[in-house]
Amino acid sequence: MNRYRANPRLLPLLLAGLAMLGPFSIDTFFPAFGRMEHDFAIGAVAMQQTLSVYMGTYAVMSLLHGPLSDAYGRRGVIFYSLLVYLFATIGCALAPSFHWLLLFRVGQGMSAGAGMIVGRAIIRDRYAGVDAQRLMAQVTLIFGVAPALAPMVGGWVLYVASWRWIFGVLALFTVLLALTSLVALPETHPRGRRTPFDLRHLLHTYGAIARDRRFMLLSSAAAINFGALFVYVASAPVIVLGMLHLNERQFPWLFLPTIGGMMFGAWMSGRLAGNLSAARTVALGYMLIFGGAGLGLLLNSLMAPSVPWFVLPIGIVGMGVSLAFPTLTLLMLDRFPAVRGAAASVQAAMSLGSSTIVGGLLSPMASRSGLHLACGSLALSVCGFACWLLYRRITPNPELQELNPAPVGDMPAAPASERG
Structure with a gap:
């Protein structure tokens, strides 16, 4: 029996938060591009590589997150992806050079999409008909604020601290998601159906x-x-x-x-x-x-x-x-x-x-x-x-x-x- 029970109020917030990692990983540090270019002594073209390597690995892994959850379960794939994302985000915050930053951005791209992709499967695993549509709509509603909120968060952090703290805030957000997933995210794909x-x-x-x-x-x-x-x-x-x-x-x-x-x-x-x-x-x-x-x-x-x-x-x-x-x-x-x-x-x-x-x-x-x-x-x-x-x-x-x-x-x- 699954000992993790979905909270009907918490689950939409959790799934929306997991889906927000993708746009937050793209948009949050936009306001810091100028400072990062100065610190690493690079140009704008080179800085665009932080987006290219992220999107490239995100695209490849988007074809794997779902099948991995079909084979090993939804909950484990999300949790371990969050751990990879946390490690990569801390690496971005501490990156000693631009090449290290690109490497850790690859790690972010590999793991950021798991919550969004597997989360959609979780909704349809657990709910049907009207209930599924309502929950999907709630997640979409909460997720919709991410593209607008992310640059604002980055700007606020940049106003009081170094650009590295933008990744620090993302790391703290990931810790919150991981802890919540650990105690509240149910396994909706049992072994018999894998x-x-x-x-x-x-x-x-x-x-x-x-x-x-x-x-x-x-x-x-x-x-x-x-x-x-x-x-x-x-x-x-x-x-x-x-x-x-x-x-x-x-x-x-x-x-x-x-x-x-x-x-x-x-x-x-x-x-x-x-x-x-x-x-x-x-x-x-x-x-x-x-x-x-x-x-x-x-x-x-x-x-x-x-x-x-x-x-x-x-x-x-x-x-x-x-x-x-x-x-x-x-x-x-x-x-x-x-x-x-x-x-x-x-x-x-x-x-x-x-x-x-x-x-x-x-x-x-x-x-x-x-x-x-x-x-x-x-x-x-x-x-x-x-x-x-x-x-x-x-x-x-x-x-x-x-x-x-x-x-x-x-x-x-x-x-x-x-x-x-």
Whole structure:
């Protein structure tokens, strides 16, 4: 019997905190880039490597955290990943040279994504139907503050201490998460349901997931939806400093409406759970996404970027993205109930790949003007909606393809006849 019982009030906070490690590891030390460049006697290009090595290892490990939890259990993978992250973060704080800093950033990238990926599997292991959607929405709501909060925390720490203490604060946060996980995180994947971890089996599992058209369409829709919002986030310096003519302390003009919209959308998802079908919930999300993207296109066609009109449509897009995301995620995980960890890993990898393309290719091209950004956001919205429409077209009676009303952790993967 599992002696660790999930606290219904604590579990959303814990899972959201675990998911926050990823964005906190990226954004928290942004304000310290200048001081770190000075201390290590490096340039801005070299400093960007601290992000590149982190994102690279994060991407690779995102394909492994889930299968590891399928094989060895959710709780252990999260706890030991936190220990690795703690060691790497302390190493970043004490790094004697830039090369050591890069090495420890690799360690952070290897471990930071476990909480987010395995946490999604935990939610679907333990809860079903309306309860799963509500908990996923609560986690999304709390997690939504991380991208906006992280740079503020870094700025506050930098105001009173050295940049090294930014990593010190991350280490303290990790200790808190590890202790809480140790005493309160339940094991939701018992030994009888675990699948062996080996390369051949892993490749077979990923092959089955990749061949499942419904899963891939749902995952693509979720990733592209976020891209419609991320194109603005990735262009934040150009938007705030160039288009809106604000200063470095006024980034909240962009991030607070964005995060506020995401949090409200996640709250709406939780409130609508059980009252609207999955199909109608996602449809409402797309109405908001298209409404925000269309309003942005209209306003940027009529006037120069200015606050609050430029940022208002972005918040509406964020609202729609967060409203649809919990339902899309649960529908995805239900495609492969026996290997939810692996399914969550594929979803995370696709989302990361989409964000990389949007941030590395689309954002630099679209950030030439507010109108270009609005067009890019609208185009991504159309692509995400097309994936959703295709999913509904190949899903018989889509209104009836709802979240499973009971836990299905012992069910097999999606049958071959349903994979097209």
